[in-house]
Amino acid sequence: ELKVEQNPLFLSMQEGKNYTIYCNYSTTSDRLYWYRQDPGKSLESLFVLLSNGAVKQEGRLMASLDTKARLSTLHITAAVHDLSATYFCAVGRNRDDKIIFGKGTRLHILP
Amino acid sequence: GAGVSQSPRYKVAKRGQDVALRCDPISGHVSLFWYQQALGQGPEFLTYFQNEAQLDKSGLPSDRFFAERPEGSVSTLKIQRTQQEDSAVYLCASSEPRGHMNTEAFFGQGTRLTVV
Numbered sequence: 001e002l003k004v005e006q007n008p009l010f011l012s013m014q015e016g017k018n019y020t021i022y023c024n025y026s027t028t029s030d031r032l033y034w035y036r037q038d039p040g041k042s043l044e045s046l047f048v049l050l051s052n053g054a055v056k057q058e059g060r061l062m063a064s065l066d067t068k069a070r071l072s073t074l075h076i077t078a079a080v081h082d083l084s085a086t087y088f089c090a091v092g093r094n095r096d097d098k099i100i101f102g103k104g105t106r107l108h109i110l111p
Numbered sequence: 112g113a114g115v116s117q118s119p120r121y122k123v124a125k126r127g128q129d130v131a132l133r134c135d136p137i138s139g140h141v142s143l144f145w146y147q148q149a150l151g152q153g154p155e156f157l158t159y160f161q162n163e164a165q166l167d168k169s170g171l172p173s174d175r176f177f178a179e180r181p182e183g184s185v186s187t188l189k190i191q192r193t194q195q196e197d198s199a200v201y202l203c204a205s206s207e208p209r210g211h212m213n214t215e216a217f218f219g220q221g222t223r224l225t226v227v
Contacts, residue, residue: 033216042202043154043218088153092216097142098167099204099216101153 002027004091006102014110016078021105023072023089031092032065032072033099036085043088046074076107084109113137115219117203123225124193132188132222136205143186144216145178146202154202160186193226200224 003026013019023032031050035043047056049065049072056063060083062075074087086106092099116135124130136143142161146154147170156170162183171178175193180186190197200223204216 035218042220043204045215045217048215096167097159097161097206098156099144100156101146103153 002029002091002093002098002100004089004100004102006087006089006105008105009103010106010108012108012110013076013079015080018078019076021074021076021087021089021107023074023102025070025072025089025091025100027070028067028093029070029091030094031099032063033088033090033092034061034063034072034074035088035090037088037104038085046087079109081109081111083107115203115205115217117201117219117222119222120220121223121225123227126194126226127192128226129189129191130193130224132190132201132224134186134188134203134205134219136184136186136203137217140205140207140217141183142206142216143180144204144206145186145188146204147172148200148202148221150199157188157201190224193224195226198224198226 005024034046037043047063052067054065060077065072086104088104089102090099118133144159145157148154158168158178160180163180175191177189200221202221204218206216
C-alpha cells in the first residue's frame with residue numbers, strides 16, 4: 001500500500017530563515033507533487049517531479065526528488081510571511097493514476 | 112472556463128438527506144479524481160475515472176457514496192442518507208491521461224458539505 005509521510009506537520013519560523021520540509025513515500029512511484037493550500041482554498045500546484053535527481057525552483061521554494069531513498073524535500077529560502085500556508089506532498093503511479101497525499105505541513109511564518 | 116469547476120461551493124444537509132455534488136473538469140482532460148478532505152487533514156482519495164470508466168473506487172467509504180461520469184466529462188458524486196461524519200470538503204481534480212509526461216492534476220475549489 002502506498003503511504004506518504006511528511007514532517008514536520010507543523011512549523012513556525014521567523015521571516016528570513018531557511019527550512020526544509022521532508023516527504024517520504026513507501027513504494028515505487030512515478031510522480032511526486034507539491035501543492036500549496038491556503039485556509040478555505042483549494043490546492044495550488046507548485047511542482048511536479050518525475051525523475052531521480054530532479055530539482056525545480058520557483059522563487060523562494062525549491063523541490064528535489066531522490067527516488068532511491070523515496071524522499072522529496074521542499075526547501076524554503078529566506079522565508080516571507082506570504083509563504084504561510086499548508087504544503088502537501090503527493091505521490092502518483094502510472095499503473096493506476098491514483099494520487100496519494102501526505103497529511104500536510106502547516107507552515108506559519110512570523111514577521 | 113479554464114479551470115476545474117465544482118458546484119455547489121457550500122452545502123448544508125440534514126442528516127439522512129441525499130446530496131449530489133458536481134464537477135466540471137478542464138476541457139479535454141481524460142482523468143478525473145474525487146477526494147475527501149476533513150478539517151485539518153490531507154485529501155483522501157475516493158475514486159477515479161478515465162473518460163466514463165470508473166477505474167478505481169476503492170476509497171469510497173461506504174455504499175452510500177456513488178460517483179458517475181456518464182459522458183466522460185462532467186462528474187457527479189452522490190451521497191445517500193448523509194451522516195455527520197460525511198461533513199468535509201469534497202475536491203475534484205482532473206488531469207491529462209496517463210502517458211503524458213506532465214500529468215499534473217488541477218483541483219477545483221471544492222464543495223464544503225456540512226451535515227447537521
